[in-house]
Amino acid sequence: MKEIEELKLPDDIRYTDDHEWAKITGDTVLVGVSDYAQDQMGDVVFVELPAIGDTFAKGDEFGTLESVKAVSELYMPMSGEVIAVNTALADSPELINQQPYATWIVEIKPSDPSEYGQLHDAASYLQLLKG
Amino acid sequence: MIASPSPAACCDLGLMAYPAAHALQVELAARRRQGALGHDLFLCVEHPPVYTLGRHGSRAHLGEGEDFLRERGIAVMVVERGGEITYHGPGQLVVYPILDLRRRRLGLRDYVYLLEELMLRLAADCGIAARRDPRNHGVWVGDSKLGSIGIAIRHGVAFHGLALNVDPDLEPFSWINPCGLTGIGMTSLAREGGHDCTMARLKALLPRHLADLFAVDLHFLGRDRLLAGHLSVPNQP
Numbered sequence: 001m002k003e004i005e006e007l008k009l010p011d012d013i014r015y016t017d018d019h020e021w022a023k024i025t026g027d028t029v030l031v032g033v034s035d036y037a038q039d040q041m042g043d044v045v046f047v048e049l050p051a052i053g054d055t056f057a058k059g060d061e062f063g064t065l066e067s068v069k070a071v072s073e074l075y076m077p078m079s080g081e082v083i084a085v086n087t088a089l090a091d092s093p094e095l096i097n098q099q100p101y102a103t104w105i106v107e108i109k110p111s112d113p114s115e116y117g118q119l120h121d122a123a124s125y126l127q128l129l130k131g
Numbered sequence: 132m133i134a135s136p137s138p139a140a141c142c143d144l145g146l147m148a149y150p151a152a153h154a155l156q157v158e159l160a161a162r163r164r165q166g167a168l169g170h171d172l173f174l175c176v177e178h179p180p181v182y183t184l185g186r187h188g189s190r191a192h193l194g195e196g197e198d199f200l201r202e203r204g205i206a207v208m209v210v211e212r213g214g215e216i217t218y219h220g221p222g223q224l225v226v227y228p229i230l231d232l233r234r235r236r237l238g239l240r241d242y243v244y245l246l247e248e249l250m251l252r253l254a255a256d257c258g259i260a261a262r263r264d265p266r267n268h269g270v271w272v273g274d275s276k277l278g279s280i281g282i283a284i285r286h287g288v289a290f291h292g293l294a295l296n297v298d299p300d301l302e303p304f305s306w307i308n309p310c311g312l313t314g315i316g317m318t319s320l321a322r323e324g325g326h327d328c329t330m331a332r333l334k335a336l337l338p339r340h341l342a343d344l345f346a347v348d349l350h351f352l353g354r355d356r357l358l359a360g361h362l363s364v365p366n367q368p
Contacts, residue, residue, distance in 0.1 A: 001240050017233070018287070040239040064186075069243050069268045070213040070282040070289075071186065131236045 004129050007035045010101055014077070014119030017128065021101065022077040022119060029116070030104035031077055033065065033096060036129055041067040044096040047089040050106060055081045058115055062106060065096065078115040080108035137170065139347035141338055142357045144176040149183065149208060149219060152176050152227070155358075159229045160290040168362050171235075172352070173341055174227040175334060178219040180303060182207045185214045185281065192216045192308040200306060212281035212291040214268075216307050222299030222319070224253075224333055226292050230345075233287030243268060243280055245344050246293045250278040252340050253295060253333055257325030270295075275318035276309065296320065297330050 009015075013023040019037035023030045038044065046066040056062050056076040063074040084107040089095060095103040110116070120128060144152060152174070162168040182193075182205055192215050193200065197207055207216075219225060226249070232242060247263055250270045254261040254277060261270045261277050270278045278295040298321035309317055320328035342349045352362070 036238075042240070064211075066186070066213050068213060069280060070239055070284055071211050072239070072284040073286070075286075 002035070002039045004036075004126070007039070007129070008101065009035065009122045009126055011122040013101070014116060014121060015125035015128075016075065016077045016119060018075045020075060020077050022116060023104075024116060025107075027109070027113075028083060029078055029080065029108050029110050031062075031106050031108060032104045033074070033100060034125070035100045037065075037072075038097045038100045041065055041072060041097075042069060043067055044093045047093045047096065047105065049085040049087075049089065050082050052082055052085060055079075055111075056108075058112075074105065076108070077119055078108065078110045079112055080110040082106050083109050136342070136346050136348040138350060139171040139173065139341075139345065140350050140352040140362070141173045141175065141341060142352040142354060143334060144174055144354055144357075146177045146179065146221065149178045149181040152178065152225075153208075153210060156227050156229060156290045159362075160285055160288045162362070163229050163231055164286045164288045168229070171231060171345070171347065172229040172362070173337075173349075174229065175337060176225045176227065177221050177223060177330070178225060180205045180218070180220040182216055182218050182303075182307060183212075184209050184216045186211050194307040203303075203306075205303060210283075210291070212283045214279070214281040215309075217279055217281070217294065217309055218303045218307065219294060220299045220303060222297055222321075222330065224295045224297050224330060224337075226295075226337070227290060228292050228345075230289045231287060232284065232289050239282070239284070239289075242289060243282070246280050247278075249337075249340050249344055250293060250295050252344075253336060254278075254320060254325070256333075256336050257320045257328040259320055259323050259325045259328075272318050272323050275316040277318050277320070277323070279309070295333075297328055297333055 013021045019034045048064040050062045058079045060076050061073045065072050264271045268280045280293050281291050283291045296319035304317040338349050
């Protein structure tokens, strides 16, 4: 288990209370889970993905992460439409553990880009983790 | 680390069929999230015989096969917890904490550790030195599994939980590959020669360990009151 000081928290992405991250790439947003989330889950053995074209509101469940000890739901950091899912996760769910920030889960086209600014920045997310 | 104990409730559901207990926990977890259930709640239950399979658990671990199991009158249910197939039956102490991990600022790893600790302490109460195993969650005696863990989390609220073998019929475990592991045995407190390892005694010991490990001021909620929707416990003075 990592100490909070050991967690990688890049400052070019934003974070949710539920430990997802969001990264702006042009006019789309990539979504994954934080180093803290993968560390807590332990070895991820399955990632349940939404369908391309699904639309969700901010906070909606869009999938699940399953490890040997728990199933945890994934929630949308922003409202929008799923335009791509990371199909590599079907065969290699361990990518979530190995490279939590290089491994996006879904790519969305946000319906309200201003929601990005409401997410935690790295400093604010760190405060959340420290309690 | 934790200041004053928070109020929480414990309810002994007695013997309850898996589907009914499952529906109850899902509902209670939703109420905990919405705030209608204002405190954490520990459900304690025994199930009639049933096999449960994590949602993406492999049916390859059904071992003897689903038809064989059905012929013996034991259904296989797919549920949303993590983990592979397991068996529940009378003589097994099942604890389902409906616990707001986020409010407690309790990470999943620490939570799993506490559930394992709870089972280790109950085993110790019966004179059994069980241990953790880094290869697989749960608690073990030698290479045999004594208790299992499987958790689901929705919006920071955990449900499902642990199953500790007190004195169940262990044969139904031999018809599957429990937890997806081949070549391991299942054991129970009774088989390991535990003293006074009756369900009644373990249920009586449980609240003290819950109070210690989870830093809660535990109130008892009757099954009938719970099922009637009366969820409140007295507030702290």
